[in-house]
Amino acid sequence: MGKTYQIAVVNGDGIGEEIVPAGLKVAEKVAAKYNFNIETSSFPWGAGYYLKEGEFMPENGLEQLRGFDAILFGAVGLPEVDDTLPAKDYTFRVRTSFEQYVNYRPVKLFPGIQSPLRDKTEQDIDFVIIRENNEGEFVQNGKIMYPDTPNGMAIETSIFTRHGVERVAHFAFKLAQKRRKRLTNVTKSNTLIHSLLFWDTVIQEVSTQYPDVEYNKMYVDNASASFVLKPEVFDVILTTNMIGDILSDLGGAIMGSLGLGGSGNINPEKDYPSMFEPIHGSAPDIAGKNIANPIGQIWSVALMLDHLGESEAARDIENAIGKVTAKGPLTKDLKGSATTTEITDAVVKAL
Numbered sequence: 001m002g003k004t005y006q007i008a009v010v011n012g013d014g015i016g017e018e019i020v021p022a023g024l025k026v027a028e029k030v031a032a033k034y035n036f037n038i039e040t041s042s043f044p045w046g047a048g049y050y051l052k053e054g055e056f057m058p059e060n061g062l063e064q065l066r067g068f069d070a071i072l073f074g075a076v077g078l079p080e081v082d083d084t085l086p087a088k089d090y091t092f093r094v095r096t097s098f099e100q101y102v103n104y105r106p107v108k109l110f111p112g113i114q115s116p117l118r119d120k121t122e123q124d125i126d127f128v129i130i131r132e133n134n135e136g137e138f139v140q141n142g143k144i145m146y147p148d149t150p151n152g153m154a155i156e157t158s159i160f161t162r163h164g165v166e167r168v169a170h171f172a173f174k175l176a177q178k179r180r181k182r183l184t185n186v187t188k189s190n191t192l193i194h195s196l197l198f199w200d201t202v203i204q205e206v207s208t209q210y211p212d213v214e215y216n217k218m219y220v221d222n223a224s225a226s227f228v229l230k231p232e233v234f235d236v237i238l239t240t241n242m243i244g245d246i247l248s249d250l251g252g253a254i255m256g257s258l259g260l261g262g263s264g265n266i267n268p269e270k271d272y273p274s275m276f277e278p279i280h281g282s283a284p285d286i287a288g289k290n291i292a293n294p295i296g297q298i299w300s301v302a303l304m305l306d307h308l309g310e311s312e313a314a315r316d317i318e319n320a321i322g323k324v325t326a327k328g329p330l331t332k333d334l335k336g337s338a339t340t341t342e343i344t345d346a347v348v349k350a351l
Contacts, residue, residue, distance in 0.1 A: 004037040005308055008068040008273065012046040014282030015292035016074020022294035022344040023072060023301040026317060029348045030305070034313040041068070047078040047086055047282075056090040062097050070304050071275040074297065075282035088140060096134050098272035100265035101164065102171050103131035103244060104303065105279060107231075107251035110260065110295075111326035113334065117254055120231060125254060127234035128179070130172040131244025133265055135164040138241040158195050160240075165199055169206040171268055172238040176213045182235035183207070184216045186223045186243055199240065223247065227254060252279050252296075257333040259293030262300035266307060276304040290339045293331040295321055298347055320350035 007027075011020040024040065031038045043064070045057040056076070058064070065071060071094070076086040094100070109115050109125035117125070135158075142156035176183040185203050189196035200217060207215040218226070220243050226233055227250050239247065252261035261279035278296030286292055298321060306314035324346045330336025331343055338346075 002034075002036040004039055005069045006067070007038055007040045007304075008065050008071045009040045009042045010045050010071060010073045011042070012074040012076045012282060013048050013078050014075055014284040014287040016046070016076075016282055017287065018290065018292055018340050019278065019294040019297040020072060020074040022340055023297040025344055026298050026320075026347050026351070027072075027301045027305070029351050030310075030313045030317055033316070033351060034310060036310060036313075040072075046076045046090065047081040050081055050085070050089075051078070056086065057093075062094070065094070065098075065273060068273045069308060070273050072301065072304060073275050073277040075277070075280065077282045078284055087138075092138065092140070094275055095265050098265075098267055098275070099134065099269075100267050100272070100274055101132065101134040101168055102264075102266040102268060103129075103133040103241075103248075104264040104266055105129040105131065105244070105248040105251065105261065106263075106299075106303075107248070107255060107261070109255055111322045112328070113256040113260070113325050115254055115256055117228060117231070120254070124232040127231070127237060127251075128175065129237045129239065129244055129248045129251060130168065130175065131239055131248065132164065132168045132241050134241075135159050135161060136241035138245075158192075160195050160199050162202055165202040166206055169203045169238060170209075172236055173206060173210040173213050176236040177210065180235040181212055182214045182216070183210075184218050184223070184234055184237050186218050186220050186237055186239040186247065188220050188243070190219060196240070203238065220247070224250065227251065248279055257293060259296050259331065259333045260299070261296045262298070262303055264300065264303040264307060274304070274307055276300040276307075290341055291332050292340050293333050294340050294344050295325075295331075295347075298344070316351060317347070320347050323350040 011017045050056050076090050106128045109122045137158045139159045144154045146152045187196050189200045252258040258280040263279050265275040302314040302317035329338030
């Protein structure tokens with residue numbers, strides 16, 4: 001066998017228990033095909049773990065994860081757990097501690113899938129959202145004061161640093177150089193005249209180092225409309241933590257289902273492990289029914305392998321997904337009736 005990769009596996013909650021094993025089945029198949037090896041270690045962390053142990057991961061959880069090559073993650077959250085906790089105590093904790101400052105979310109119309117945008121084709125919907133993943137609106141820097149009084153108030157402060165903006169901008173421009181050489185900065189600096197004006201200024205400065213990339217700025221309200229009316233104008237989108245979080249779900253919707261969307265929380269320097277997960281949530285209402293769409297998780301496996309340097313295997317997985325969507329079967333979210341297991345087996349067969 002060739003190189004061996006150590007992968008930490010966190011199924012999480014809800015459908016994570018079904019789709020992560022599906023992704024691993026595809027990973028094992030492609031590893032055998034391309035002569036490398038995947039060794040996994042599983043961690044039972046998430047909201048379910050919190051209900052039992054009072055924490056989403058052990059105090060030394062990050063140290064346990066640090067030595068792995070990558071983390072494959074499902075989803076976190078359950079109805080009986082306070083919804084403000086999963087991001088703070090698991091997702092954001094991993095992203096910031098491991099400097100996963102790039103959130104990489106591709107948007108692509110797979111063969112055979114009818115986008116809700118009835119006139120758009122595979123050539124029209126094919127772009128990547130690069131979301132700054134450690135700073136911005138999600139730093140949770142604020143306070144609620146006197147909430148039960150007439151003078152109650154809440155403050156939430158966004159943080160943008162030159163270092164943080166520059167490093168994600170360089171990643172996005174380098175990605176654009178490998179694609180169609182267009183980058184769109186999606187911002188709202190006409191109203192957030194301090195934080196996002198600074199964001200725009202730093203990105204404009206970085207853009208001068210990439211003269212081969214066409215650089216444009218677009219306000220988020222216009223970008224939201226363009227996702228629906230003319231998605232073909234986008235190649236690489238660079239945007240802030242909160243804007244990217246919202247737009248990437250819209251991207252999943254125009255693909256046909258959030259169940260299709262994969263993503264990576266990436267530390268480009270590989271000083272720490274990166275974490276790969278589908279863009280959807282834990283969907284506890286359909287958990288255990290074997291009907292969840294595993295493609296978002298499987299695509300996340302492809303993104304993980306690409307990050308690890310197994311680019312040919314990653315492309316093969318993506319092509320296999322396309323073969324399955326082109327001919328069927330499809331899951332319920334795509335107006336089909338196939339099970340999670342049937343889709344997984346079909347992707348493995350396509351490989």
